[in-house]
Amino acid sequence: MEVIYFLATDGIKLDGLLYTSEKKTEDIILSIHGMGSNCMKKRETTIAKFANENGIDYFCFNNRGSELVKYTRRYTAGKREKTLGGTSYEDVLEGYEDITGAIIKLKELGYKNIYLQGHSLGCTKIVYTYNELKDEQDEMLNNIKGIILNSLIDIPRALKIYLGENFNKYLTYAEERENNGNEMMQKEAFIHPISIKTFLRYARDNKEIDFAKFGEDQELKKLNNIEVPLFMRWGNVNEMIVQKAEELADIVNNIITNPYKDINYIDGANHSYEGKEEELAKQIIEFIKQKE
Numbered sequence: 001m002e003v004i005y006f007l008a009t010d011g012i013k014l015d016g017l018l019y020t021s022e023k024k025t026e027d028i029i030l031s032i033h034g035m036g037s038n039c040m041k042k043r044e045t046t047i048a049k050f051a052n053e054n055g056i057d058y059f060c061f062n063n064r065g066s067e068l069v070k071y072t073r074r075y076t077a078g079k080r081e082k083t084l085g086g087t088s089y090e091d092v093l094e095g096y097e098d099i100t101g102a103i104i105k106l107k108e109l110g111y112k113n114i115y116l117q118g119h120s121l122g123c124t125k126i127v128y129t130y131n132e133l134k135d136e137q138d139e140m141l142n143n144i145k146g147i148i149l150n151s152l153i154d155i156p157r158a159l160k161i162y163l164g165e166n167f168n169k170y171l172t173y174a175e176e177r178e179n180n181g182n183e184m185m186q187k188e189a190f191i192h193p194i195s196i197k198t199f200l201r202y203a204r205d206n207k208e209i210d211f212a213k214f215g216e217d218q219e220l221k222k223l224n225n226i227e228v229p230l231f232m233r234w235g236n237v238n239e240m241i242v243q244k245a246e247e248l249a250d251i252v253n254n255i256i257t258n259p260y261k262d263i264n265y266i267d268g269a270n271h272s273y274e275g276k277e278e279e280l281a282k283q284i285i286e287f288i289k290q291k292e
Contacts, residue, residue, distance in 0.1 A: 010076075147226050233266055
């Protein structure tokens with residue numbers, strides 16, 4: 001295991017952990033964590049272990065949204081700028097800069113076959129990034145050999161369900177203070193501390209990330225844009241989805257046209273796959289080996 005430092009494509013300094021196999025390989029899983037999380041999770045080390053045993057390297061990194069609040073540093077034109085970061089201040093669209101920066105670094109290290117793996121909000125960032133790269137016809141797409149989405153949820157819808165009849169009240173509060181975007185929302189407005197600008201991204205300015213309307217959207221266009229092998233999993237215990245997991249898997253399977261899809265749920269798993277890390281890891285590695 002080695003600590004790797006690199007820059008996002010907009011200059012934000014990031015770091016992560018590279019788990020390497022015994023033999024040199026050109027295959028690697030690039031893992032993007034979810035909201036309020038970091039790369040130091042049992043789920044990450046478990047998947048890394050199974051990947052390495054099967055000749056696949058594994059890189060998980062702390063993107064700018066790791067932890068709740070922290071300082072980040074941006075390096076541009078030889079200057080260093082300190083800015084607020086962490087989940088509470090995150091703009092999820094900037095995940096594009098983090099992921100593309102990580103891909104560039106992995107290519108520099110000699111990796112050619114990259115499997116993008118996300119958890120929760122990390123899935124949202126991956127789907128958004130893949131579609132942006134496709135629109136730009138970026139050559140990075142040639143290195144992306146598969147997409148792995150663990151617990152992709154509809155964040156705008158989940159927020160409305162969480163706040164219920166109070167949603168409009170908190171939205172109005174945020175809009176009235178939009179010029180002070182770094183101020184914090186009331187603690188009841190979200191599951192953890194969140195700034196006004198970040199709340200507005202999820203509650204109002206969500207066109208680019210509102211693509212997981214399971215059960216409502218019969219096209220799931222941004223997911224159907226994915227042309228490489230696609231793996232999707234959910235749990236069925238305390239998972240943040242509206243439908244039952246088995247029903248959701250059926251819905252998505254019937255809509256996604258990708259011929260190389262593997263969409264299902266893990267019985268007994270929660271949103272974070274606690275206690276089911278090995279089962280998830282085995283299914284991910286089996287998916288990769290079958291699609292090679």
